[in-house]
Amino acid sequence: MSTLVNYSGDDEFYCGGSLCSAEIYCPVRKRARISGPFIFEEERTKNPSIELLPDECLFEIFRRLQGGRERSAAACVSKHWLMLSSNVRSSEICQNDTKIDSADEDLEVERDGYHTRCLEGKKATDIRLSAIAVCTSSRGGLGKLSVRGSNSVRGITNVGLSAIAHGCPSLRVLSLWNVPYVGDEGLMEISRGCHSLEKLDLSQCPSISNKGLVAIAENCPSLTSLTIESCRNIGNEGLQAIGRCCTKLQYLTIKDCPLVGDQGVASLLLSGTMMLKKVKLHALNITDFSLAVIGHYGKAITDLNLSSLRNISQKGFWVMGNAQGLQSLASLTITLCRGATDVSVEAVGKGCQNLKHMCIRMCCFVSDGGLVAFARSAGSLESLLLEECNRITQTGILNAVSNCRKLKSLSLVKCAGVKDLPPQASSLSPCESLRSLSIRSCPGFGSTSLAMVGNLCPQLHHLDLSGLTGITDAGLLPLLVSSKAGLVKVNLTDCLNLTDEVVFSLARLHGETLELLNLDGCRKVTAASLVAIADSCPLVNDLDVSKCSITDSGVAALSHGVQVNLQILSLSGCSKVTNKSVPSLKKLGESLVGLNLQHCNGISSSKVELLVEDLWRCDILS
Numbered sequence: 001m002s003t004l005v006n007y008s009g010d011d012e013f014y015c016g017g018s019l020c021s022a023e024i025y026c027p028v029r030k031r032a033r034i035s036g037p038f039i040f041e042e043e044r045t046k047n048p049s050i051e052l053l054p055d056e057c058l059f060e061i062f063r064r065l066q067g068g069r070e071r072s073a074a075a076c077v078s079k080h081w082l083m084l085s086s087n088v089r090s091s092e093i094c095q096n097d098t099k100i101d102s103a104d105e106d107l108e109v110e111r112d113g114y115h116t117r118c119l120e121g122k123k124a125t126d127i128r129l130s131a132i133a134v135c136t137s138s139r140g141g142l143g144k145l146s147v148r149g150s151n152s153v154r155g156i157t158n159v160g161l162s163a164i165a166h167g168c169p170s171l172r173v174l175s176l177w178n179v180p181y182v183g184d185e186g187l188m189e190i191s192r193g194c195h196s197l198e199k200l201d202l203s204q205c206p207s208i209s210n211k212g213l214v215a216i217a218e219n220c221p222s223l224t225s226l227t228i229e230s231c232r233n234i235g236n237e238g239l240q241a242i243g244r245c246c247t248k249l250q251y252l253t254i255k256d257c258p259l260v261g262d263q264g265v266a267s268l269l270l271s272g273t274m275m276l277k278k279v280k281l282h283a284l285n286i287t288d289f290s291l292a293v294i295g296h297y298g299k300a301i302t303d304l305n306l307s308s309l310r311n312i313s314q315k316g317f318w319v320m321g322n323a324q325g326l327q328s329l330a331s332l333t334i335t336l337c338r339g340a341t342d343v344s345v346e347a348v349g350k351g352c353q354n355l356k357h358m359c360i361r362m363c364c365f366v367s368d369g370g371l372v373a374f375a376r377s378a379g380s381l382e383s384l385l386l387e388e389c390n391r392i393t394q395t396g397i398l399n400a401v402s403n404c405r406k407l408k409s410l411s412l413v414k415c416a417g418v419k420d421l422p423p424q425a426s427s428l429s430p431c432e433s434l435r436s437l438s439i440r441s442c443p444g445f446g447s448t449s450l451a452m453v454g455n456l457c458p459q460l461h462h463l464d465l466s467g468l469t470g471i472t473d474a475g476l477l478p479l480l481v482s483s484k485a486g487l488v489k490v491n492l493t494d495c496l497n498l499t500d501e502v503v504f505s506l507a508r509l510h511g512e513t514l515e516l517l518n519l520d521g522c523r524k525v526t527a528a529s530l531v532a533i534a535d536s537c538p539l540v541n542d543l544d545v546s547k548c549s550i551t552d553s554g555v556a557a558l559s560h561g562v563q564v565n566l567q568i569l570s571l572s573g574c575s576k577v578t579n580k581s582v583p584s585l586k587k588l589g590e591s592l593v594g595l596n597l598q599h600c601n602g603i604s605s606s607k608v609e610l611l612v613e614d615l616w617r618c619d620i621l622s
Helices: 041-046 055-062 068-075 077-085 102-114 126-137 158-167 184-193 210-219 236-245 264-268 288-297 313-321 342-351 369-379 394-403 447-456 473-482 500-510 527-536 552-561 580-590 605-614
Strands: 115-120 143-149 173-177 200-203 225-229 251-255 278-282 303-307 331-335 357-361 383-387 409-415 436-440 461-466 489-491 516-518 543-546 568-570 595-596 620-621
Touching: 077 278, 115 126, 115 331, 126 143, 126 158, 158 184, 158 278, 184 210, 210 236, 236 264, 264 288, 288 313, 313 342, 342 369, 394 409, 394 447, 436 447, 447 473, 473 500, 500 527, 527 552, 580 605, 605 620
Parallel strands: 115 143, 143 173, 173 200, 200 225, 225 251, 251 278, 278 303, 303 331, 331 357, 357 383, 383 409, 409 436, 436 461, 461 489, 489 516, 516 543, 543 568, 568 595, 595 620
Antiparallel strands: none
16 A cells, blocks of 8 residues: 655554544554644544544545545545545555446446546646546546646645546546646656556646656556657656657657757657657757658658757758658648758658648748759649748749649748739649649739739639738639639638629639638628629638628628528628618528627627527627
8 A cells, every 4th residue: 555645754653542433453553654643532532523533544444435426525525635535546445345247347447538627727726636536536537637727826736646646547648738836756656657648748847857757758658649848857868768668659749848959859769669650849959960860760750840940950951851761751841940941942852752741931041943843853742831931932933833743732821022023924834733722911922923823723622812912803803714623712801902893703603612702801892792692602601701891781682692501601890781680690590600790880789689599509709
């Protein structure tokens, strides 16, 4: 029988007679589990109470309570009893001699082993964790525990985590975020009591060091997922232990841990038995050596995310690509890495022949030459995202799209180098495979560029041009005409210069396929557009006309339209919509599940309350 937490270990108690009406056998000079004051017989007779029993005896009583209800009821008596009950390990509970059908027992443990609890902020205390441990212990304990933040006065400590370790041996997932008072002792208790742990997430845990992580590695061999973020005292030693012991690890995230270097990262791949699949390395003090190891030994890696690696040079990425070891790599994300250049990006394209998804963010040394060379080399590429890559121009984009024979999705975000060029005859081949085009918040991208891109993408289904304030009807209409497959989702948020003409063309050319249309901020769009949508777009289920010049007549037309599947409607900021639209909104509410009426000053609060009562199945924002 294990020793309780915080036992001082100095005092001994002697039993010269009965302590209460029930006879309890206490051998002479037995060391107490938890030290307590000596109780004299005359004090007991004046104020007889079970509270006079030493903690050692109370512990023996609690572990003999057979049912979960009985243990929970005892724990509710006082904080003292709760903390004692939470220190009873599941293995220490005396089992009834009554035979239980093994199949039913296994089913209960399997079903209840996945109970989930999430504590946030003020709710995250040792008392609450102890109560959870006691109440769920009879049903297999928790399967998943998340703690986000901590009570500023009575925050979670090692005591609370120890209670979970004692009462929840089936714990599989543990997430600790911003819990400064939980240290190695708490994590070591988890490692001793929860050998089935599969996923561990540690974020902003300054009191946890290599010692706690080594204990997890040595006692939790089933670990498959590990996340360590902003833990300043965890370094190479802990990761080396993980590499030695946790051969089932598949998912690894390490972010902003200053003590983690090449030795720790490399040990996870050089172990030979580990088969990592997804790896994220953010803001670490690793060098080209780590990328070389990844390139040679990351044979099972399918998803690699590298961010803010300031000590990685062009050579590191070049070696990673030319090592030819990343043959399973399907997705690669590179963010804010100065070592990502035209040469290194081309090497990655040549070396990772099965790469399907490429994301390059804030890499200032990647230009048109590297992008086109990468596109020619990456023959399996299906998705390309470029964000804040300001050396890439329209010429590079057009040539890259033309050279990707399997490309399905292209996204450009905040690329300041993409600017309108004079119209020119293009000899580039169209990309028949491209289905999704997203160009967002690129200030120089205008109507000329849009028309040229449209000619290369005749089979689009999804179009997102949000934040392109420079495009006009004349620039967008050719793209709508050239799209032969039928647009399904169109997002034109904050395209300030578009008018009803674009919506008329959308309804006429793509009305039979259109399901989502977002016109948020298109102030020149009027009620006439809603009339066109109502007449020609039967499949629309998500419509956003926030801050448009919509009137009551447009809402009325929509309520009488051909679409029967409209589920989400946003009229936020439509000041011209008044109480006259309430009957139309009620009719639309027969299918709606979401309605946004925020900042619709023309609709009174009393009318909104009536809508809320009538459309009880619809979430209404007002």
